[in-house]
Amino acid sequence: MSSKLAILFVTGITALCAQETPLDNPVKINLPVDSPLTLIATTLGESHVTQRGSAVVLDLDVSLTLHNSSPNRVRGVTLLVAAQEATPGGKASVSVPSLDVAPNQNFPVRINLRLLRPAQMGGGALVQVNLDGVLFQDYSFYGPNRLDSRRTMTAWEMQAQRDRKYFKSILAAHGVEGLKQAMLESLNRQAERPRLDVQVSRGRAVASAAAGEHNARFAFLRFPGEPVEPVEGWAEIAGNEARNPRIDVRNVSSRQVRSVEIDWIVSDRQGKQYMAGSVPASGPEFNLKAGSTSRVLQDTALRLSKDGGTPLSIFGMTGFVGQVEFADGKVWIPNRESLASAQLLGVLEPSPEEQRLMDLYRKKGPKALADELNKF
């Protein structure tokens, strides 16, 4: 009997500890009353929660169907995903750029999220989804913009127009065969692009990481017509860790600048270049009047490794202005010729639109791609 009791007990506890249950209502979708988007449907797919010891793992597979109830074509949407109870200092967002949703059309947005948290936490909706912004064809914007999604989505839309224009010019000059060649070049470039594993952390690093630390200076690339110029910049380097980048920039335009983003490239001892990240500066404290100079400063550490974990010894750093937002909300980005002449196309990740076009080419071929480009 005692052995039966023990077996029953162990079986019961094991079942309690590893049970996988479907979720009733783990997500709350909040759209403002005057939102240009309406929620048509929410499906939870294979969402489930698994208990593991004293923790629960929540797997959310959410598919939203949104309806464009505005009179404008939607070009991009950003949803703010908050799980504040579990990660009080963190937040997440899901953006869908490169859209072309006509008025009264529906479109899907998928959110796949995993949350690991203690089981003892309180009830209520585990995840809240709020609308952060909608970008329209005419660059008008709706939303609270808590994540600065207006600037981000405007820049993506400008990159989309820039890259479509490039591929359309090839299509016009060299036909579908020329477009095919250009796509193959893009695909090869992306396949060969050196990639880094980057780990981002805010705040202070432990003392042991400071061994061999030194200040390294940025070298800057300049583009014709850029409204903001980098003046000088530094970052603290310790082995494969780069910390606290600070870059002085000067507004050489006649317009007030609201935010600047400097793209950051690192190189190893062999001179191979890798995209490390970007250093943005925005917010009320950053206000760059015409002709003035200001400092882009971030209290962050980037830990860089390559080839599945080998630490990258940082030998050199290069920066360039990747994005400028003016006070009126307009955005400047480098043109494709500037990026090509600085040999950056093989280092930078493709724009979301180029990613979409490459995917379309891969799945449906050059004719379908040409048809897609001709829609715009």
Added chain:
Amino acid sequence: MTHPNQSILALYAGQDLGWFTRRRTERHLAACAECRDEVRAFAPVRDSLAALNELPPLSWNRLAIEMKANIRLGLAAGECVRGEPVAGPFPFGLLSNTRALTACAGAMALVALGLFLQRPTPTAAPAIAADNSVLRATAGGIELNQGGQTLSLLHVRSTDVTYSAGAQGSMRAGYVDSDTGNVTINNLYVQ
């Protein structure tokens, strides 16, 4: 000259040698630059091992509550299945309360140990202060880790993903959703 072996030098570097062997090793080191270099080389390894030995932060109170709850559950389960005495392969009289409780306690200890070992543990610890949040790309998505709790955005419908980091404390993963054909960009931010 006979050099001390590697383990003696490692123990010397960690100040773990007995008095006599330490004195003998010191005398050797005074005359042997090669072994002095070996000892110096052990210093960072010793620091790393000390860091590895540190236990992840545990909530002992929570663990205690869990164990108590499991014990109560076990006792309740025992009461549930005890019922009336029935004839069986073993004489019921042999199963005194003491024996049943002992068996139950043993099983609970086993389960508690299982729970303890199964507890989610932090992934590879970066050399960042423990109170910091870390963003990283993983095989299936991007992940924010705050003190063992994690929030991940996954890209289950694509393998061709581009990642980028923002020095303001963000990580981005962009991919084309294979079902919808739409570009989706997942972002995680740490404040």
